[in-house]
Amino acid sequence: MSAVQSDIEIARAATKKPIIEIGAKLGIPAEELAPYGHDKAKVSADFIASLADRPNGKLILVTAISPTPAGEGKTTTTVGLGDGLNRIGKKAIVCVREPSLGPCFGVKGGAAGGGYAQVIPMEDINLHFTGDFHAITSAHNLLAAMIDNHIYWGNEQNIDTRRITWRRVMDMNDRALRQVVTSLGGPSNGFPRESGFDITVASEVMAILCLAEDLADLERRLGEIVIGYRVDRSPVFARDLKAHQAMTVLLKNAMQPNLVQTLENNPAFVHGGPFANIAHGCNSVIATKTALKLGDYVVTEAGFGADLGAEKFFDIKCRKAGLMPDAAVIVATVRALKMNGGIKKEDLSAENVQALVRGAANLGRHIANVRKFGVPVVVAINHFTSDTGAEIEALKDYAARHGADAIVCRHWADGSAGAAELAEKVVELAESGQAKFQPLYPDNLPLMDKIEIVASKIYHAAEVTADKGVRDQLKAWEEQGYGNLPVCMAKTQYSFSTDPNLRGAPEGHVVHVREVRLSAGAGFVVAITGEIMTMPGLPRSPSAERIRLNETGEVEGLF
Template sequence: MAAETNGKSDIEIASKSSMKPIADVASSIGILENEIELYGTYKAKLSDALLKRLSTAQDGKLILVTSINPTPAGEGKSTVTVGLGQALNRIGKKTVIAMREPSLGPVMGLKGGAAGGGYSQVLPMDDINLHFTGDLHAITAANNALSALIDNHIHQGNELELDPGKIVWKRALDINDRALRNVVTGLGGASNGLAREDQFDITAASEIMAVLCMAENIQDLKQRLSSIVAGYTKDKHPVTVGDLGVEGALTLLLKDAVKPNLVQTMEHTPALIHGGPFANIAHGCNSLIATKAALKLGEYTVTEAGFGADLGAEKFLNIKARAGGLKPAAVVIVATIRALKMHGGIAKNDLRDSNPEAMIKGCENLQKHIETIQAFGLPYAVAVNRFTADSDEEIQALKKWCEDLGHPCALTEVWEKGGEGGVELAEIVTRLAESASAFSPLYSSDAPFKAKAKAIAEKVYGADDVLLTSKAEKQLADIEANGWGDLPVCMAKTQYSLSDDPKKLGRPDGFSITIREIKPSAGAGFLVALTGDIMTMPGLPKKPAALHMDVDENGCAKGLF
């Protein structure tokens, strides 16, 4: 990661860290002992009673952490999020962190652990990366219960006249498995269900994940679940969860999962970790319930949105903030010299060689993300997440680039030094948070779909135009006929490029965005526009991270990162 600490891995560092009982962490931010539900000694859920009590409390300041387009070199956005929260506490600001829950797919696939790194981690790191409090399993169960109920409805007479060829609800699994992208179910004969084509999404891409993360409370959760579209009749009439009459059962499966999880960082800063939609195929933000609770519990809330500002931050600001009435006080844009060099044309194997010229060329990508945040009317700072191979010459060149263009910038060493390594960033952030903000989404809620998509493509990606395939045009016509045309747009796009082509690094120009499909997520409250080759069920890499994972005779995890 960002530095070497006596050769220790993240999980080795985490295993040597001391944790406070979570009841003590809760008490430090004014939570009473009977207002949390304990999951062992170091994990808890916030109770309904606490959430109701907090509803009238004053909000603190909201800090959003985003980044440049990620590369295989790594950016460390979660590490900076945790480190900044710790740093704010160090300078006397009562701070709560709000983050997403890791998905087992990436944890056991390409990424390994996803709970920060070095001395800026959330703990217990192994629990958080694995089963945690069971939220993702509950979402998976609710998703697949709906699939079973749909198939049973058809098998038992199909009173709602669902067309088996027009069922849009997919099954889900919280692991990367390309073999499940397209399957056939019901092959055991008439008594075992109708044979039909089906597909699996990874749980992070399930609309139930998005619904849970957009819900204001359990009643709103139930209402949103009832609006989910299961499929269509032969005359294209939508059939919803409410039509099937099973929203109550699905809510019951999620009654505990809807409550935010409280843990702590290595420096005992409180952290709410709840919900985990991917930003390249969903909206990429932790739950609205957790964010709002964090705002009530601290002077500052530090939260993150997945991938670069073109994905997670755009969706946080256009979708989540609009739905929840959130007003960020400042944005942190994480960049690494390694990733900037890749955007400047340097191959991954050559990143250890000092190359200020390539890095400055790669700053074109950083500049575009800065312009995106400026377009939302928000103050910002650049966090240069330092890695050990970064040369002093490169660091000085990047700081000068920021200074020359008037971009607030801080060298950030939170992986190696914890909160101490983020104090400069914290001081800049607090100054920015006191300044005036003119935050506004990039499009009006009543704009038509194409205008919204074009606003995102032009203002955020730098594209010339948005093109819809004939399939997408037909889907849009049906969406508008069903009254969903005014919903916000959630673009499903590669995280590696500002364009819809993952190979176009840096700041591409002269391109258009092609939308090949549009899917209504009526329960979540947005329209998903699929671009490029983005898939909702990832595959495992040639050498999955799972190959290096193990557990010792004492039950201690090994190889999570």
């Protein structure tokens, strides 16, 4: 194995098996797969329904410390652990999210893993894949078009155009579309109003698809979407505009999980992709539940650090879907922890145990937080060649003092062999019966109380502030019957606080909720804090500048 090869070169050199063979390993008949080429397929709804009476396997969550520019490798570790579990004789399935084109062409790059721990076909997964995101974009914007069309033809529902909350979406970072005015150009184009675009992964339709149990549940949830309010302040639902059934038609195929494989030809479901800082950050419920019926172990991930992805995985996905996680893996790197300890990115290659220990407070906070949900934890040290023996030992000692084993993982360079030790520890935890999962807060608390619990117990904030309008809106939703919903905190991924520059494990900060949004169909209330954007922008030098086709027609520049 050559460490100098890029991710895309490694993926391109892989020996793929026909997707029908991957399905056969799971007991999926060929006729129950809808192939998209030879290396990816969707699993039929009828086959999924036939699995209902089977017992579930063990559910393992992979989460991470707070992300830094130094990199953590959560998806890489998820894939490596899945391969590692198969290597030690377990029937394991990986469940990860589909990448968004926005980050792919922006700064983050793709999300198919890396090195020798990837899901393939890497290029397809990172680009258009099976068209799921396009279907979600179309369904979302169909509803937007029907809102404006309804108003144009007489506004029978008496919609207050000043209080329409449904914006449009596209799967690309485009700051110029954050705030726009629609319907300019005269009476034939409708009534001008202020609106805007979010990125597709922030769409409530994405959240609904990822939380729906089946097509009937999907259609019901789409009908529950609140698009705005009438003049009398009563909510207007998508079903009032007769939009939800056509939206379901557009999403019929997108609803079915996508089956692919790892570099080691082990099965993986790649389905759904809500952001973790502005949505709930997990792959689809239907993919996870299908995998649990087909495998002994299911390894899934939640986006960004455990304060975002893991909290939402537990408090939203597991709560709503009745999932019971058996163990959690927190991914950490020596480099990222040194950055949390105050070291600049260009100085990370030099040994600095003191900075590592300072930054490890971030890891300690995440370990404690995950345990608050009753889930046992192991730390995966995603190995970099610059890591020194003293730094590794200091990190292991720190984790041990916080009651967790820390295991060095080399799956990026060595594939499943580099994750076998982690796999053994995960099996030990999952089989121990230690897991006693429970959400952080009960359903029946007021919405503001739920926000304050997350902010205090997970972020260690001293106070939550919100304008009167935000508090009044939360109370109004409670009066309308939405008080039992969980909250989805929209917050920077880089810090426990709302200040992305405040690394480590800050205490006593203030979380200001500047806006709240009701996702009635998805079944949660979004609390937007800090400077978080639901439509990101491209960086000064976006990855798109380096993505191209070479002289043989192959894609270059993806990573």
